[in-house]
Amino acid sequence: MKAALIVCDGMADRPIRRLGGKTPLEAASTPNLDEAARRGATGIVDILAPGIPPGSDVAHLALFGYDALKVYRGRGALEALGADMEVKPGDVAFRGNFATLNDGLVVDRRAGRIDSASARRLAEALQNIKLEKHPDVEVLLRHTTEHRLAVVFRGPRLSPHVSDTDPGKAGLPLAEAKPLTVAASKTAEVVNEFTRLALKILGEHPLNEERKRRGLLEANGVILRGGGVLPEVEPLTARFNVKAAFIAVTSLIRGVCKLAGMKPIKVEGATGTTKTNVKAKAESLVKALETYDFCFLHVKGADNASHDQNLEEKMAMIERIDGMVGYLLDRLNLEETYLAITADHATPISVGNHTGDPVPLLILGPEVLADGVEAFSERACMRGGLGRLRGKDVIHLLMNYLGRLKKFGA
């Protein structure tokens, strides 16, 4: 027996007046998701607890069976792990953005969504930063996509408990990192020195001169957020005694997957946007299940569209996901495979951010008790036979079908 878990990032939503009170998932054409619901069991899931909005990292920790509210230690280290950096115990890591600064103000938090090639050149210039005040701290840095960076500080007595230098929205001053605990004052100094040095190096970089000439926003600063250390958790591969793989592009999600001990599977054309090649992902999933007991597949696009409050793009992405599910219903051996489909949180178009609404869940497979629900949506799954579950239950339902849970007691 094999199992796959597909998480459609931010797919869940709320009723929308323009759609006659339907949700995007209800209004989109989703014959394959509906067919899967008809053949399986459905329910709704509070990823953390009713009403509590989860970040995508925390949501995935929960969906992999961890007590996310307890084990989460910040975003940064997961982001760095997902960017294939080595993160050691004691390392404190941050998510970074190349940004446009002008006289201490953050003019654009993404440096005009700078292209990856340019950003990579700038990241190279930051590789050999030496801190003067704290020479015992090493700065490690990796560019991921577009304006995105992961930054790791390695040295004695560092703490993740410092405030962000990223002010969170454009037009505000670059923030100074402040220690949030007494033990974090060294780290705050480290972050602030790094920030000053990066400003200097980037401000003098010829690529920024060139961007200025071409009328592009300069990428003349790095803003940091989400200081974190790696959570210490038992890999799910050990907990459930499974060979496990993942298909995901987004660094943060990749980091959670790697923390859980899953092996990455590379897919050509998967980009983590609405243009992602879902068909290629589905093909990779079918192939991965030949080798692995469990495969996790992350589809990002619906969340991006929701953050942009772009209803049409969200519905188009849902329909692409539906096509992917159709491919899987055709190609997976459903006599020997359990398939769960859910979301990591709702990102309502009306809100443009994560909310704490429950997400729909469906499970199908050889011994799943079909519950008579005939569609996959936030509303239809409210009536589902699985009832209302928590995020950390989902992997247990799958592992129960795979016989990978130890009996407690005699």
Add this chain to the structure above:
Amino acid sequence: MKAALIVCDGMADRPIRRLGGKTPLEAASTPNLDEAARRGATGIVDILAPGIPPGSDVAHLALFGYDALKVYRGRGALEALGADMEVKPGDVAFRGNFATLNDGLVVDRRAGRIDSASARRLAEALQNIKLEKHPDVEVLLRHTTEHRLAVVFRGPRLSPHVSDTDPGKAGLPLAEAKPLTVAASKTAEVVNEFTRLALKILGEHPLNEERKRRGLLEANGVILRGGGVLPEVEPLTARFNVKAAFIAVTSLIRGVCKLAGMKPIKVEGATGTTKTNVKAKAESLVKALETYDFCFLHVKGADNASHDQNLEEKMAMIERIDGMVGYLLDRLNLEETYLAITADHATPISVGNHTGDPVPLLILGPEVLADGVEAFSERACMRGGLGRLRGKDVIHLLMNYLGRLKKFGA
């Protein structure tokens, strides 16, 4: 007001292809269970948590309202208590089997399912075992049924944290008990010395000579498993201020019932197998409710059939249970009695062991809100008005109807 809880061990199952995708409970003829569902409220229950497979002892602790994952201290002491042995604080007890050994190998873990009379004679020969290395430890031993024993070690500084000598399946060597904590090394020595002495005494026993002559497997060793001490829990009789009784044959379940402070009721013809006399059990339940506020009734057969993967026997047992429920619907005064029916875990025929699937629950009685569900099954109860509950909620539902729960707050 009175209340009864009927637990049908291992009754819940999964859809079975030979039954057209129905579960045994759906496919069997169960007019009385369905009538009870129509008159009452239904739901599904995760005995511990979604997906987590419980042992029967742990499941019953949960159904009696205890936080089973926290209070459980191993099987052995519950088994000994259920065999009507005295178990004192500090005592460490094991479940034992008479087994057939040959040159250190366990050839048969049940000594050819030795008859009870022979096993009782052998158990007598083990009554006066004196340990040489640890003379401060007393060995107490009781035969229960067929090959089954309960063994209690009494003395200073004993620990339940030793590994089993039972290798778990035939054809493997008799295992040496190993300490699982530093504090358990004395106990491991005690168990190993007991095992050696038992081998010697049984090997020389005339009954084994006789069995050899008759071509029967010798019962020339004792294998131990499930070391445990008694959990310290408040009896439910005190917690809920009820007079409570139980009807159960299986030692392990009897032990949990006694731990919970319930009084045993003896039933003629109740055997803990599929041949158990369910009618006699039902009569005893009706009678017990004249005296007691709460009576628990355990029916074992469906689990035995499931472990043997015998679908016909499981369905026949379900139909016998249905007959018992019919008798109860006729004879109980349902104007003054609440009746709950559930299972302690699923034991799917396809798996032959406990799984973490939820179990169906029904409650009927004078003030139960009927929910419109018209059948008692894993699937029908998914739609039930009670929703999805946890095992430890069930007794609280009953005690709430009996007015035995204290208001929390003002």
